[in-house]
Amino acid sequence: MDRRQFILSGIALGAASSLGLGVLSWQQSRQPHNDNLDLVLSALLPALLYGALPQDATLAAAEISRTKTAVFDFMPFLPQRQQQELHQLFNLLAGRVTQLALTGHITALAQLSISQRLQLLNQWRDSYLGLLQQAYHGLRELLYGAYYGQSEHWQALAYTAPRFR
Amino acid sequence: MTTNHLDASQFTHNRQFEADIVIIGSGAGGGIAAEQLAQAGFKVLLLEEGAYYTRDDFVMQERWAYPNLYQEGAARKTRDQAIGILQGRTVGGSTTVNWTTSIRTPKATLSYWNSEFGINFSGDNDLAAYFAMAELRLNIQQWQVAPNANNAKLQQGCEALGWQHTVISRNVNGCANLGYCGMGCPINAKQSMLVSTIPSAMALGATLISRISVRQLHWQGDSITGLEAVPVDQHFQPRTDLRIRIKAKHYIVAAGAIGSPALLLRSGVPNPSGRLGKHTYLHPSVISGALFDTPINGHSGAPQSIYSDQFVWPADNSKPGYKLEVPPLHPVLMATKLIGSGGQHAALMQQFNHLQATIALLRDGFHPHSQGGTVLLDSAQQPLLDYPISDYLWQGMRSALLSMAELQFAAGAKQVLPIHHDAKLYSSWPEAKAAILQLSMEKLRQTVVSAHVMGGCNMSTSPTKGVVNQNGRHHQLQNLSVFDGSILPTSLGANPQLTIYALVWRNCRLLIDELKAG
Numbered sequence: 001m002d003r004r005q006f007i008l009s010g011i012a013l014g015a016a017s018s019l020g021l022g023v024l025s026w027q028q029s030r031q032p033h034n035d036n037l038d039l040v041l042s043a044l045l046p047a048l049l050y051g052a053l054p055q056d057a058t059l060a061a062a063e064i065s066r067t068k069t070a071v072f073d074f075m076p077f078l079p080q081r082q083q084q085e086l087h088q089l090f091n092l093l094a095g096r097v098t099q100l101a102l103t104g105h106i107t108a109l110a111q112l113s114i115s116q117r118l119q120l121l122n123q124w125r126d127s128y129l130g131l132l133q134q135a136y137h138g139l140r141e142l143l144y145g146a147y148y149g150q151s152e153h154w155q156a157l158a159y160t161a162p163r164f165r
Numbered sequence: 166m167t168t169n170h171l172d173a174s175q176f177t178h179n180r181q182f183e184a185d186i187v188i189i190g191s192g193a194g195g196g197i198a199a200e201q202l203a204q205a206g207f208k209v210l211l212l213e214e215g216a217y218y219t220r221d222d223f224v225m226q227e228r229w230a231y232p233n234l235y236q237e238g239a240a241r242k243t244r245d246q247a248i249g250i251l252q253g254r255t256v257g258g259s260t261t262v263n264w265t266t267s268i269r270t271p272k273a274t275l276s277y278w279n280s281e282f283g284i285n286f287s288g289d290n291d292l293a294a295y296f297a298m299a300e301l302r303l304n305i306q307q308w309q310v311a312p313n314a315n316n317a318k319l320q321q322g323c324e325a326l327g328w329q330h331t332v333i334s335r336n337v338n339g340c341a342n343l344g345y346c347g348m349g350c351p352i353n354a355k356q357s358m359l360v361s362t363i364p365s366a367m368a369l370g371a372t373l374i375s376r377i378s379v380r381q382l383h384w385q386g387d388s389i390t391g392l393e394a395v396p397v398d399q400h401f402q403p404r405t406d407l408r409i410r411i412k413a414k415h416y417i418v419a420a421g422a423i424g425s426p427a428l429l430l431r432s433g434v435p436n437p438s439g440r441l442g443k444h445t446y447l448h449p450s451v452i453s454g455a456l457f458d459t460p461i462n463g464h465s466g467a468p469q470s471i472y473s474d475q476f477v478w479p480a481d482n483s484k485p486g487y488k489l490e491v492p493p494l495h496p497v498l499m500a501t502k503l504i505g506s507g508g509q510h511a512a513l514m515q516q517f518n519h520l521q522a523t524i525a526l527l528r529d530g531f532h533p534h535s536q537g538g539t540v541l542l543d544s545a546q547q548p549l550l551d552y553p554i555s556d557y558l559w560q561g562m563r564s565a566l567l568s569m570a571e572l573q574f575a576a577g578a579k580q581v582l583p584i585h586h587d588a589k590l591y592s593s594w595p596e597a598k599a600a601i602l603q604l605s606m607e608k609l610r611q612t613v614v615s616a617h618v619m620g621g622c623n624m625s626t627s628p629t630k631g632v633v634n635q636n637g638r639h640h641q642l643q644n645l646s647v648f649d650g651s652i653l654p655t656s657l658g659a660n661p662q663l664t665i666y667a668l669v670w671r672n673c674r675l676l677i678d679e680l681k682a683g
Contacts (some may be wrong), residue, residue, distance in 0.1 A: 047507060076400040081545065157515065
């Protein structure tokens with residue numbers, strides 16, 4: 001366990017024990033759980049992409065769904081160690097116990113308003129904990145890369161990729 | 166694909182190969198070496214961790230190019246995540262995805278190597294003939310087409326301020342000025358290793374094995390005795406179910422300045438200088454965005470055609486020098502580097518076609534407070550670069566942000582946005598200057614990127630001060646050469662491909678003479 005895993009596990013364990021819920025296994029929390037990934041992306045994407053997603057709810061849902069697929073497809077290309085860290089973050093954010101420590105909210109991520117979710121991301125960016133800063137930048141790059149990699153999302157950019165053949 | 170190509174991911178059982186020369190890595194170093202050694206009549210085996218993609222695969226889309234052509238999906242980061250690193254991982258290495266800028270090694274860099282590492286590239290060792298041969302081989306010529314608007318703004322800013330600037334030489338032949346060099350050239354105009362030396366070596370009998378990851382060199386006494394490799398899976402992760410063993414008379418490591426030290430560290434080769442995997446340089450770079458009234462369309466046209474060396478060799482040696490260039494602007498590259506989130510980010514993205522970007526590449530490795538990074542191995546034995554950024558470099562980055570903002574306003578920018586997470590759009594040079602002077606220069610607030618990885622197996626005449634000698638030969642293991650950017654003892658202060666071509670060409674000549682005499 002390196003320092004980063006240690007801190008993240010520490011946050012999880014601290015949150016768990018302070019609530020009297022026993023010890024969470026950090027080993028387990030580094031395993032991929034696609035439900036957790038899906039849940040966290042569903043909560044964060046509408047915030048991060050606020051202003052970029054279409055007003056129409058059906059169109060916006062399609063763009064979010066396409067972005068999630070792109071995240072799923074891209075993650076296996078990252079080094080194993082980075083994949084594990086991301087999964088750990090997603091699992092912690094999805095967990096009802098640990099999200100309190102990470103978000104300061106007892107409410108589930110999905111119940112927060114868009115502006116509360118953005119505020120949360122900004123708190124991570126400005127946190128004194130290097131780990132939360134890294135989480136902010138890692139998620140931001142992963143999610144923006146996944147969204148703007150899709151040609152269907154370029155209308156607002158007035159950009160079309162050249163069709164060469 | 167020709168019959169001289171094997172895709173290791175298709176192997177169904179353990180394999181063994183033998184050759185005169187095995188080359189690990191097919192980028193600027195491995196590519197030149199493959200052709201030289203095949204021409205000299207040696208049986209060459211060229212190994213590449215990436216896939217053998219060619220122009221028909223290059224669809225000019227970042228979502229395909231980054232995961233398939235770059236190390237770690239183009240999301241490679243230093244250990245503390247503070248620096249993003251763009252590095253190729255495909256047949257042709259970074260030459261398949263670079264922006265074609267070709268610059269001879271600056272004379273000041275060569276003279277620094279001479280004074281600090283005893284490396285002498287003058288007189289009989291002059292590199293001029295090798296630069297000329299590489300330029301001829303790869304059609305490196307000054308770009309004759311007018312720069313795109315992104316580069317033109319760099320030129321106009323320099324002209325307005327009286328700053329030095331140069332039209333860039335590019336390794337292209339029949340370039341259609343598309344602007345998608347970073348995703349693989351779809352018309353084979355870029356004279357990367359993929360379309361030049363590698364097919365030539367294969368035509369001469371060299372065998373290319375793609376999707377293979379070399380895990381370890383075995384050595385005994387003063388010799389490498391063999392190597393062990395595995396196929397990679399569809400996501401380029403090393404597999405554990407099959408083994409590939411290779412024996413050769415001579416071993417050339419050319420896996421790049423992160424990959425080569427990592428392989429030698431995994432192999433536990435002798436390292437009396439203690440410098441293996443140390444002193445890795447990045448040309449750490451900072452970015453300044455600028456909004457113009459007129460369209461910039463930074464995605465279109467040769468990505469780099471102008472540079473400025475106004476600040477690369479400051480008279481005051483206590484300050485880091487930096488080279489000014491521009492990057493191409495594509496949706497993913499721009500979205501991931503722009504600051505902010507939510508509506509603020511979306512509003513900036515809507516200015517996509519009006520955004521100009523300038524980059525400043527810091528010349529690292531020339532000062533006691535700029536000694537580079539260290540290649541480490543993670544628990545999966547994969548490389549991880551630790552690169553602490555010193556205050557000396559942070560102050561250089563602040564100066565670079567100032568220079569770029571001044572330049573962009575001089576070129577007519579309406580607003581300038583230093584890519585720093587505390588910055589915002591500034592509407593005048595005095596406003597930008599005052600704000601940049603107040604920015605807190607620290608990791609993960611100041612965005613830092615790199616597209617040039619150098620060092621980690623540095624050359625030195627003395628075995629106490631380097632991993633290889635001036636000819637790229639390992640100081641302790643007689644049949645091991647390192648032929649790539651990892652042998653550079655400092656960064657260059659210039660884009661590295663032409664330096665690597667010339668050095669490796671020269672080192673191949675010397676190696677061939679010795680092998681033939683032996």
